[in-house]
Amino acid sequence: MFCSRTALRSEASPSAVVDCAPAGQTGVGARETAEIHASFETADISGKLHKNRQFLWTWAGAALSTVGSRTLGVAYPLLALAVMDSPISAGWVAFASTLPGLLVYVPAGVLVDRWGYRRVMLWSESLRVLAVASVIAPLLLWNRPPPLAWLLLMAFIEGGLWVFYSLAQSALVPSLVRKGHLASAVAWHEVSSHVSVLLGRSIGGVLHGVHLVAPFLSNIVMSLMSLCTLAFVKDEPWSRSPRASFTREVADGAGKLWRHPFLSVATVLTGMTTVMTQALIMIFINALPSMNLAPMLVGVLLAASGIGGALGAGVVPRRRSVMNRIVHATGPETSARWLTWLVGMLANGRSILLVHAWVWVGALTIVLWFDGPIAFGIAMFVMGFAGSLSNVMIRTIMVRVAPGSLARVFGVSRLVSHGAVALGPLVGAALVAVFKDWAVGVLAVAMVATAGVVTVVPSLRRSLSTGAPVTA
Structure with missing residues (x-):
């Protein structure tokens, strides 16, 4: 037997139902599994999200933040290569900026659930501005590069803060849209993510050719704009189970x-x-x-x-x-x-x-x-x-x-x-x-x-x- 009591639309008739949940599942688990698959297949994807201002502000802020983050992914190793004339140093800086993706995601997920999604986005983006500013301050104020150790540390910290921001943003979206619009909302973010990555890498390379600090200044501007969008977004409804x-x-x-x-x-x-x-x-x-x-x-x-x-x-x-x-x-x-x-x-x-x-x-x-x-x-x-x-x-x-x-x-x-x-x-x-x-x-x-x-x-x-x- 492959079917539970959960109803799914059949190919023969949109109004017909088929009892279908994976074999071996019973009770709530079986019903939940089939309902979730059905919700994706029958979701309302008519494009009404353009009327949801809360979602649009969050989407725009996330796109700006992603462009800025990908700009830095190129800018950090290029800065290290330019001021230290060492491919090895550039490699280490690139490694430091990507390392949080392997070390931080799991513990960050727990902390983001504890602290609240919009709050984490505000603090993460604010601290990213400070981290990036500390990298270019020596160049702007004293015309000398930051030490390699500082560059490594800030690249790691900024990458970790981006992990916190991206998790919080992904978790916040469902509270801003109707259940039937969720697949479409996720698709909007998926599109902007791919476009932002392409733009960010290109912008990083082009601005580095203009001036060493230009990619970092553009990141600060985009992060501040992203922070402004959050001013128009309400805190998510908060219900937290007892902390384990x-x-x-x-x-x-x-x-x-x-x-x-x-x-x-x-x-x-x-x-x-x-x-x-x-x-x-x-x-x-x-x-x-x-x-x-x-x-x-x-x-x-x-x-x-x-x-x-x-x-x-x-x-x-x-x-x-x-x-x-x-x-x-x-x-x-x-x-x-x-x-x-x-x-x-x-x-x-x-x-x-x-x-x-x-x-x-x-x-x-x-x-x-x-x-x-x-x-x-x-x-x-x-x-x-x-x-x-x-x-x-x-x-x-x-x-x-x-x-x-x-x-x-x-x-x-x-x-x-x-x-x-x-x-x-x-x-x-x-x-x-x-x-x-x-x-x-x-x-x-x-x-x-x-x-x-x-x-x-x-x-x-x-x-x-x-x-x-x-x-x-």
């Missing part, structure tokens, strides 16, 4: 993620695809000396995943109609129809995460079959597009699973994703060293195996789908 010990709250956040059938499998799957994406980038970088590509083209190819991500999140309001058109075009009794079921596109058992896995297979096949930089760019674009859709679904479901403890659940999830980003280049370098020209082929085989497992293992497939029986 710190370690118990960490375990609570991890438990809510790993005990939930969908979130646990989705987190592992997206972590693996992130490793493969970063490994593919490293394989491409290793091949650059033999390609003789223009630097601008290299930049465009590496940015393709961000462009795809922004467009993918923008498709969220039309995701159901697009999938339905593909399914209807295959006809009722064809091999193509069976294929759409296999990759999780049929409404009865639809799974964006299954589609995500097979899109990765297709993207790596493009690189393997056609080879060359254009194939790499197309693959990165496709991966970014599909990955963004998956991110929106995962975050939407997290909100329903963990009200009151969102930040700590987000913290554990982001630790996994940042760990995958750090691990991916090492995997890519190892594949190049061992398999040389066959590195992409090995990566593609691994992705086919991963997609195959989540497709044919019934418990995994049910966890990633709307709960329909695993039959064609």
Whole structure:
């Protein structure tokens, strides 16, 4: 038996219901799982968020803060390289600015849930302004660079404060929108995140060419503007359960993620695809000396995943109609129809995460079959597009699973994703060293195996789908 009493809309009739929850789940857990999947599939995504001023102010402030943060991601190592003339120093500064992504997310999630989301955003952004100002003060006042130790410390602190801000902002959004608008709200933030990353890195490089302190001054301005937007946002409704010990709250956040059938499998799957994406980038970088590509083209190819991500999140309001058109075009009794079921596109058992896995297979096949930089760019674009859709679904479901403890659940999830980003280049370098020209082929085989497992293992497939029986 694969079904519980929870009702899901069927493919045959929008008003019909199907009892479908993963086997082995009973009671509240089964009903909750199916309801959450259904809420994403039937969400009101009509675009009414432009009338929600509280949400718009938060969204604008987060976009400004993200642009500023990504500007510093480029500016810190460039400053170290310029004033110390040491690539090693630049590398250490870049490492210090990214290290909080591995060390801070989990404890920060607990503290953000304790302290309140809007309050954390205000304090984090204010302290980031002070940290950045302390970096450029010696250059502006005494025309001498800050010591390397200070630059390392401030890069780490500023990166840690950004972790606090991003967790608080993600956890605040659900209190500002109606439940039916949540998927659309998450999609808005996903789009702005990808665009902000692309803009921030470009701005950092351009402003560094103008003056050493210019990227840092622009960050201060954007952070102050972000703080101003929070003046128009009310504090979230506050209801906090009795405080447990710190370690118990960490375990609570991890438990809510790993005990939930969908979130646990989705987190592992997206972590693996992130490793493969970063490994593919490293394989491409290793091949650059033999390609003789223009630097601008290299930049465009590496940015393709961000462009795809922004467009993918923008498709969220039309995701159901697009999938339905593909399914209807295959006809009722064809091999193509069976294929759409296999990759999780049929409404009865639809799974964006299954589609995500097979899109990765297709993207790596493009690189393997056609080879060359254009194939790499197309693959990165496709991966970014599909990955963004998956991110929106995962975050939407997290909100329903963990009200009151969102930040700590987000913290554990982001630790996994940042760990995958750090691990991916090492995997890519190892594949190049061992398999040389066959590195992409090995990566593609691994992705086919991963997609195959989540497709044919019934418990995994049910966890990633709307709960329909695993039959064609």
